[in-house]
Amino acid sequence: MGYEYTITKEKNTFLWKVGYKEDLTIIEANRNNEEQLQNFMRAVSDSKVILSKLIISLSYILIVAGISFFIYKKNRDSLKGGGTIVGVSASIIALYIAVEASFDLYSVLQDVKNHYLSLIN
Numbered sequence: 001m002g003y004e005y006t007i008t009k010e011k012n013t014f015l016w017k018v019g020y021k022e023d024l025t026i027i028e029a030n031r032n033n034e035e036q037l038q039n040f041m042r043a044v045s046d047s048k049v050i051l052s053k054l055i056i057s058l059s060y061i062l063i064v065a066g067i068s069f070f071i072y073k074k075n076r077d078s079l080k081g082g083g084t085i086v087g088v089s090a091s092i093i094a095l096y097i098a099v100e101a102s103f104d105l106y107s108v109l110q111d112v113k114n115h116y117l118s119l120i121n
Contacts, residue, residue, distance in 0.1 A: 001051065003044050003112050005037075018119055025120045033119065040115040047108045054101040060094040 006017040014029040016037055029037055068087045 001047055001109060001112075003047070003116060005041055005044060018116060020116055027119060036115060036119055040112065040119060043108055043112040043115055047105065047112055050101055050105045050108055054098055054105060057094050057098040057101060061091055061098065064090050064094065 002021045004017075004019050008015050008017070016027045016029055017024050018027060018037075018040060019025060027033065027037070064087060071083070
């Protein structure tokens with residue numbers, strides 16, 4: 001995703017290093033930009049959480065598909081009836097979570113971008 005921040009304290013002031021990829025900007029925290037800095041920090045943290053959720057849900061889909069394929073190859077009768085319903089239901093739920101997380105991630109990344117641009121301009 002590329003957005004980052006680092007907070008350091010020098011004497012009585014807080015310095016924020018905010019950046020996107022290789023472009024770093026040092027900003028001194030004050031009353032005028034405190035809320036913007038907090039919003040940027042929160043949005044970056046949210047994007048990391050949502051990305052983790054997306055990765056976990058996609059991994060879950062792959063695990064369910066792999067287990068289903070393995071069981072199908074091992075014993076074709078075991079997936080008939082209830083086994084198929086459970087596998088498909090688990091995959092649909094994980095797919096729904098993944099799609100929802102991808103939309104959330106897109107939205108949060110737009111927020112991060114807007115906060116970042118407002119800070120450096």
